[in-house]
Amino acid sequence: MMEVGLYHVLFVSIALFFIGVFGFFTRRNLVTMLMSIELILNSVNLNFIAFNKYVWPGKMEGMFFTIFIIAIAAAEAAVAIAIIINLYRSHSSINVETAEDLKY
Amino acid sequence: MPNTLNIVLIPLLPFIGFLMLGMFGKKYFQSLGGFIGTGLLLASTILSFHTAYEYFFVYGKVDGVYQQFIALQYVWLEFSPGMQIDMGILVDPVSVMMLVVVTFISLMVHIYSLGYMKGDDRFPIYYSFLGLFTFSMLGLVLASNIFQIYIFWELVGVSSFLLIGYYYDKPSAVAACKKAFIVTRFADLGFLIGILILSYCAGTFDFATLIERLTSTSSNEFKTAITFSFLGVSALTWGAILVFIGGAGKSAMFPLHIWLPDAMEGPTPVSALIHAATMVVAGVYLVARLFPVFAITTPGVLEIIGWVGIVSAVIAAIIACTQTDIKRVLAYSTMSQIGFMMFALGVSSYGGENGLGYTASLFHLFTHAIFKALLFLGAGAVIHYVHSNEMNDMGGLRKHLPITHFTFLIACLAIAGVPPFAGFFSKEEILLAAFEHNQVIYYAALFTSGLTAFYMFRLYFNVFWNKPYNDHGVHHHGEGGWVMMLPLVLLAIGAATAGFIPFGKFVSSDGKLLELPFHLSFSIAPVAFGLIGIGVAFLFYKTNNNKADKLSISLNGFYTAVHNKLYIDELYFFITKKILFNLIGRPAAWVDKTIVDGMINQIGLITQNVSEGIKKIQSGKLQQYAIYFFTSILLMSVYFIYLWK
Numbered sequence: 001m002m003e004v005g006l007y008h009v010l011f012v013s014i015a016l017f018f019i020g021v022f023g024f025f026t027r028r029n030l031v032t033m034l035m036s037i038e039l040i041l042n043s044v045n046l047n048f049i050a051f052n053k054y055v056w057p058g059k060m061e062g063m064f065f066t067i068f069i070i071a072i073a074a075a076e077a078a079v080a081i082a083i084i085i086n087l088y089r090s091h092s093s094i095n096v097e098t099a100e101d102l103k104y
Numbered sequence: 105m106p107n108t109l110n111i112v113l114i115p116l117l118p119f120i121g122f123l124m125l126g127m128f129g130k131k132y133f134q135s136l137g138g139f140i141g142t143g144l145l146l147a148s149t150i151l152s153f154h155t156a157y158e159y160f161f162v163y164g165k166v167d168g169v170y171q172q173f174i175a176l177q178y179v180w181l182e183f184s185p186g187m188q189i190d191m192g193i194l195v196d197p198v199s200v201m202m203l204v205v206v207t208f209i210s211l212m213v214h215i216y217s218l219g220y221m222k223g224d225d226r227f228p229i230y231y232s233f234l235g236l237f238t239f240s241m242l243g244l245v246l247a248s249n250i251f252q253i254y255i256f257w258e259l260v261g262v263s264s265f266l267l268i269g270y271y272y273d274k275p276s277a278v279a280a281c282k283k284a285f286i287v288t289r290f291a292d293l294g295f296l297i298g299i300l301i302l303s304y305c306a307g308t309f310d311f312a313t314l315i316e317r318l319t320s321t322s323s324n325e326f327k328t329a330i331t332f333s334f335l336g337v338s339a340l341t342w343g344a345i346l347v348f349i350g351g352a353g354k355s356a357m358f359p360l361h362i363w364l365p366d367a368m369e370g371p372t373p374v375s376a377l378i379h380a381a382t383m384v385v386a387g388v389y390l391v392a393r394l395f396p397v398f399a400i401t402t403p404g405v406l407e408i409i410g411w412v413g414i415v416s417a418v419i420a421a422i423i424a425c426t427q428t429d430i431k432r433v434l435a436y437s438t439m440s441q442i443g444f445m446m447f448a449l450g451v452s453s454y455g456g457e458n459g460l461g462y463t464a465s466l467f468h469l470f471t472h473a474i475f476k477a478l479l480f481l482g483a484g485a486v487i488h489y490v491h492s493n494e495m496n497d498m499g500g501l502r503k504h505l506p507i508t509h510f511t512f513l514i515a516c517l518a519i520a521g522v523p524p525f526a527g528f529f530s531k532e533e534i535l536l537a538a539f540e541h542n543q544v545i546y547y548a549a550l551f552t553s554g555l556t557a558f559y560m561f562r563l564y565f566n567v568f569w570n571k572p573y574n575d576h577g578v579h580h581h582g583e584g585g586w587v588m589m590l591p592l593v594l595l596a597i598g599a600a601t602a603g604f605i606p607f608g609k610f611v612s613s614d615g616k617l618l619e620l621p622f623h624l625s626f627s628i629a630p631v632a633f634g635l636i637g638i639g640v641a642f643l644f645y646k647t648n649n650n651k652a653d654k655l656s657i658s659l660n661g662f663y664t665a666v667h668n669k670l671y672i673d674e675l676y677f678f679i680t681k682k683i684l685f686n687l688i689g690r691p692a693a694w695v696d697k698t699i700v701d702g703m704i705n706q707i708g709l710i711t712q713n714v715s716e717g718i719k720k721i722q723s724g725k726l727q728q729y730a731i732y733f734f735t736s737i738l739l740m741s742v743y744f745i746y747l748w749k
Contacts, residue, residue, distance in 0.1 A: 021734065024727070024730060025727055025730060025731060026727075033726075096725075096726050096727065097725070099724075099726065100723070100724040100725055101724065102724060103722060103723070103724030
């Protein structure tokens with residue numbers, strides 16, 4: 001049985017990150033894009049946890065950062081969803097392309 | 105010592121009047137405005153007579169020489185230590201004499217206008233302008249340095265502009281005020297350059313210091329001023345010539361005189377004050393003020409001044425003979441008389457007996473102010489009665505306007521140089537000075553004084569005699585009440601008696617007492633010429649006949665040319681419109697439009713095109729932005745990780 005090492009976790013993290021980026025670039029639905037951002041954030045969280053556990057096992061900073069990021073992600077989700085709801089009210093759609101006229 | 109407070113109050117009181125009437129006149133003093141202005145000026149006149157009395161008889165003379173006093177001096181603008189512009193008050197015989205003339209004539213005009221301008225919509229504004237003018241003219245004569253004189257010089261120009269254009273709904277008045285302003289401004293450019301040259305050479309703006317430095321042949325400043333030269337003429341001479349150009353513009357000397365006849369569009373009392381008695385003699389005053397500098401320049405700027413003066417006097421007198429607008433006749437006569445003052449300065453030299461021309465010139469300035477103001481105010485009374493400026497509409501007015509007729513006759517006799525009226529004495533001294541110095545100028549002046557008598561009496565007979573007056577059935581008021589008659593009578597008394605003032609005892613080129621020479625045998629020729637002029641006018645115009653018309657027909661071409669003012673206006677138009685516009689104006693406009701504007705337009709166009717291109721990056725597509733962001737982060741990471749050294 002192989003021990004789960006740092007590299008395995010980093011691999012998962014990188015996979016998550018690029019899945020998130022890919023999703024963010026390709027999806028047109030704002031809610032899906034928001035989910036992609038969560039994926040990116042979580043890949044970062046994984047990184048923090050992994051480095052904390054394998055490199056500096058006696059310390060707690062990685063954990064704290066992770067909790068901090070989760071909290072921020074929650075706040076960010078709240079704001080983003082509020083924006084999306086408003087967009088839906090005015091444009092009757094949550095497609096990101098309908099938001100293009102915001103540049104004016 | 106002079107009483108500073110008194111002297112400061114003299115120009116300040118009209119200024120207060122100007123502020124008060126200018127700001128609140130329309131609202132609070134619609135009918136009282138004139139009385140406020142006149143009251144303030146009366147106070148100022150009394151103060152200046154007091155000052156003159158004190159100066160000439162109490163403290164002015166030390167060891168038989170009139171001294172210059174600086175009554176007030178403070179630093180107004182300091183460029184560097186030693187190079188500063190002061191504001192000050194200079195008290196010397198010339199400035200005190202001018203104080204009296206300016207305040208007295210201005211007071212007469214103020215009183216007269218109470219009647220003449222009665223019922224005018226902008227009555228208080230009119231008085232505020234008069235106040236502004238009086239303030240600036242007094243500031244000009246009291247100025248203690250050349251820069252201060254320039255400031256007030258421009259201020260009188262502005263007030264003259266405002267008053268010529270007083271009837272601003274008349275297009276001709278608007279054109280005239282613009283013309284006056286532009287022509288005098290053009291001359292003032294010369295004046296400004298002259299000031300800069302002289303004060304640069306002397307290292308000071310102050311009159312006394314400037315004259316002292318530029319006239320003592322051993323001083324460094326004098327050496328610098330004559331060593332620098334341009335086109336073979338020394339800086340000192342250039343400075344003096346340029347200052348004279350400024351003076352010539354203001355004093356309507358040929359060929360910068362074209363604004364003066366047109367300036368008659370203003371109200372008649374204004375013409376009496378500004379364009380006859382005070383402002384137009386500012387040029388004479390300026391030359392007199394800097395006289396030692398003019399006297400020392402070689403080749404003589406005074407020669408130039410003399411010739412410009414006599415040419416203006418002759419030309420103006422000839423033109424005056426053919427004009428039919430009575431105010432224009434008087435305007436040309438003013439120009440001619442100022443020509444007399446100018447050439448009198450031109451034939452003078454500094455100091456002692458040789459300064460006869462200087463004294464004569466200022467004496468003539470003094471007497472001319474009185475009788476010319478009287479002539480204008482008389483003409484104003486006539487115009488007030490007839491409602492026309494044209495001589496043809498008048499005639500036979502002596503019964504209708506007895507007081508005006510009598511005072512006008514006195515003024516005409518005074519200007520024609522008939523003894524014992526004022527003009528006789530001053531003109532006599534001028535002719536004497538010319539006779540001793542330059543015979544050509546003397547004979548030209550003699551001829552001109554004959555012409556003067558002729559055109560003045562042509563005016564007189566045409567207005568008051570000739571055909572009986574036809575009032576066209578219009579209802580008529582009287583002569584215009586005591587406010588209009590009082591100034592006429594006072595000025596007539598002045599015109600009759602001012603000649604007896606021993607002027608040489610008060611004003612001379614070096615402040616010393618000068619006994620004006622008087623030779624009975626010498627006076628025969630000028631008086632004879634004057635009487636011949638009057639006689640010819642009597643023959644031609646006393647009764648309604650066609651002798652004058654016959655003469656003008658026999659002189660056909662010459663008469664037409666003179667009647668059209670020798671086409672000088674047309675010449676100016678030709679030079680400005682055809683030559684200056686086409687050769688300088690149009691190329692300059694082309695350069696401005698295509699090169700200067702073109703460059704700016706091109707820059708604008710490039711910016712616009714570039715931003716058109718850049719604008720596309722900002723698409724509003726969220727994901728596109730995200731791609732830019734990630735790509736740049738990626739590129740930056742590559743750069744920082746692998747390429748950063």
